[in-house]
Amino acid sequence: MPVAMSPVVTLSSGQRGQWYEQNCGQTFPQGGLGTDSPLTGGALWADMGLTNALVPAVDPAVVAMQAEQQLVLPKPVVRMSPVQTGRQVTGLPAWLWVERGSWSSVSRTAQVPGVTVTATATPVSTVWDLGDGSAPVVCQGPGTPFVEGGDPGASSPDCGHRFAQSSAAAPGGVFQMTVSEHWTVRWQGAGRGGVFPDLVTRTVVAVRVVEVQDLVVSSPVH
Template identity: 45%
Template sequence: MAQQAVRELVLPDPEIRTNPDETYAQLVRVPTWMWLDRVMWKPVSETAKVPGVSVTATAIPRSATWRMGDGTTVMCKGAGTAYSVKYAAESESPDCGHTYARSSAGQPEEAFTISVTVTWDVEWHGGGEQGTVPGLQTQAQMSLRVAEAQALVVS
């Protein structure tokens, strides 16, 4: 029954958010903020029933692993903090960010492919028993263009 309840869980796909927004180029040496839509970062439950017995499985998001396309991996404990204007433009994310050291020039479509993998732990109980199923995962990816700005000082 526990396996059936786990199989019936419908985990939401992560929705990647960045600042600057993915429609704009990120800049080398300027912090990029990453976060996931908070709507998906919550427990998901499903109950399997047969006459006289029911088992409930609850999946809890535990971490997000970001592959930034430049060979860097960033581990975040939660969904990340959404950027807002209350933060200085040059500030780093307090919990989930990355600063590119090179541009995406020369990459396919001149962009890095970034991906995020959300790891969910499942706790189940019912029929007088309980247990855990670690490590269910959901994933998403997107392209992110990273540009390099150069300044010219003239006197």
């Protein structure tokens, strides 16, 4: 009868199996274990097929979905100029930007036995719906902060707006401005990678816009 010579082993080719030899008992004079007699012969290989040790038991894309669901993205922290009064003035350039703390990559990692995947969300753009009926302002970045003491008549180099009308007639006397931050999401792990649909975080801010009339003072006539 066959007797195992080794435990189950995996060859370098990935093939799994076990070595056996025939044991016909010592009552047969033809030979004992390990001989090449007709009854015993040499060692025998019992093939068990290719191992799946190198193949992840779980699709990395499935694990990537778990990592993506763990992402907690910050809402944009909105800033505008002039920051001193908190009010905007018609006709003057308003600088628009979000704080850098809400503009940085966020990563989360998920794992199961044999598979580790990391999903990373990266902010790429902001969309400013000013609430005044104008077209949204799309900025490819966080925007440039206005420097206190700077020229109030200068426009932002990359993200700005000019209000054409006051918010006096709007509900509550304010425009409801919505700022959307768009994020790309990529994943990497287990020798693979991919891209998820973009994610969006939003902040709504009430903006009061006032209209300043030029005052013309005539000199008294004597």
